[in-house]
């Protein structure tokens with residue numbers, strides 16, 4: 001089931017979005033793809049809660 | 065073409081052409097919003113200035129239209145805020161579209177208890193007209209010279225000499241200070257060979273102001289702000305629709321990379337684009353412009369006796385409305401400092417703090433504007449992908465809405481951590497701009513701005529050290545007091561706290577429970593740029 005998420009980044013959303021774009025700067029599409037995978041895995045590990053992660057995966061998938 | 069009727073300002077032969085001299089200590093180059101506001105601010109401190117402008121009309125084209133709350137509060141102090149509020153359009157509802165769909169709408173839900181709204185829309189020519197009329201109310205202090213082009217200057221540690229060209233000949237004008245308010249193309253800056261560096265955006269935008277009887281926002285006739293990402297009428301680009309007074313609407317359209325500006329700004333090209341947005345309703349084109357933008361600033365705003373203010377010091381992209389707004393905050397910051405130096409109340413070193421504080425403020429404006437612009441103009445397929453998915457999720461995900469950046473509200477920067485502020489903790493920390501609140505039967509900010517003020521909230525006594533004192537939510541103290549009308553002030557500032565407020569409305573120091581006279585004097589000296597050590601010694 002799709003979950004609804006409130007802003008978790010407080011006032012620093014723009015800063016994080018910018019940092020994410022900067023992380024991709026200069027990469028080919030394929031390299032960006034791979035970078036995204038690494039980011040997802042790192043974030044998953046950092047969140048560390050399997051149930052929370054499954055909710056996130058399901059929510060993301062629900063827009064497909 | 066424009067609906068606004070420009071009144072040409074007369075050329076008045078200056079005494080310098082006949083061997084005389086006005087002897088005003090300040091020469092202001094440029095009578096744009098910044099130069100005019102600067103002259104008024106100085107006049108309110110009793111300082112004389114000469115304002116020189118190469119043109120003889122106010123802003124050609126509507127240019128800046130969004131004026132933020134903090135700017136309106138400064139305009140209020142300068143005596144034009146209420147007039148601008150009365151004329152301007154205050155919008156509340158914003159709608160964001162992606163493709164053919166509305167993603168979400170938001171209500172600005174203005175916070176109660178402020179004299180001014182989050183911002184208003186008002187064409188720059190009105191802003192300049194009102195400032196000019198206000199400046200004319202100080203004939204002994206402000207000498208405005210139109211059709212007077214500054215073509216050269218020289219500066220020494222003691223003063224400046226300007227070369228001015230006029231229809232009746234050229235002359236030299238001597239002053240103690242030169243304030244370069246000559247805009248983004250500042251000739252003063254170029255003459256001095258100063259680097260103007262930062263990010264340049266390749267994208268071009270088309271601005272069209274149209275006049276139309278019927279509201280493009282629908283039948284209820286209430287002004288809104290509409291922003292489109294990738295609209296069906298303009299695929300792959302962004303578009304913005306905003307309301308201005310006099311039934312004028314602003315349309316911003318992002319153009320293709322490398323588009324030919326001349327072709328894009330032709331009526332054949334523009335009319336169908338506007339039709340696609342407003343439908344069959346009749347309209348008239350009022351102003352067209354194609355622009356590219358940069359986010360750049362000078363490294364230093366103060367060069368001896370030459371000080372850069374407004375666009376001459378920094379240029380930002382229009383998204384986020386920080387150009388004019390940021391410049392008015394420059395004026396607010398510099399006015400009282402320069403007046404204090406000229407009156408011998410502070411040392412020249414105080415002007416250096418203008419550079420420190422406003423260079424920081426403009427860097428913050430540039431950061432915010434660049435982020436908005438980058439979000440609006442994805443550079444790579446991966447950036448476009450991130451944005452598209454953010455927009456898709458924003459239909460129902462609050463977090464994703466907050467990531468969408470179609471321009472952030474221009475907010476004043478905090479001056480916390482800079483030399484003039486005495487560090488401290490409070491509901492509001494030293495360096496932050498003071499917040500408005502209803503007090504008595506008026507407003508708090510007009511009581512605090514314009515000169516150093518000690519303001520106390522709730523139970524706290526304010527000692528007399530020669531600065532203006534105002535008590536809020538207290539009575540019978542032997543100085544001016546006001547009721548905390550509706551409880552806003554104490555809620556925003558805390559109770560039993562006192563703040564020393566700078567003339568530009570930023571807190572300089574905070575006191576809890578009591579205000580020790582020595583500590584207050586020290587904070588005041590510090591805020592005037594005198595080092596504490598010197599004060600103690």
Ligand SMILES: Cc1cc2nc3c(=O)[nH]c(=O)nc-3n(C[C@H](O)[C@H](O)[C@H](O)COP(=O)(O)OP(=O)(O)OC[C@H]3O[C@@H](n4cnc5c(N)ncnc54)[C@H](O)[C@@H]3O)c2cc1C
Pocket residue numbers: 093094095096097098099116117118119127128129130131188212213214215245246247248250251271355373374375376382385386387388389390391
């Ligand atoms: C399309 C557009 C939209 C914008 N929207 C917004 C907005 O919504 N909100 C916002 O805050 N800002 C906005 N801005 C920015 C805003 O218009 C500028 O920041 C503002 O005009 C800066 O004012 P200024 O007085 O520093 O410079 P200017 O307005 O450029 O004034 C400079 C003056 O100096 C004079 N001058 C120049 N050289 C000389 C010389 N040698 N001798 C004598 N006089 C001289 C010029 O004639 C002019 O009158 C926008 C800008 C554009 C172009």
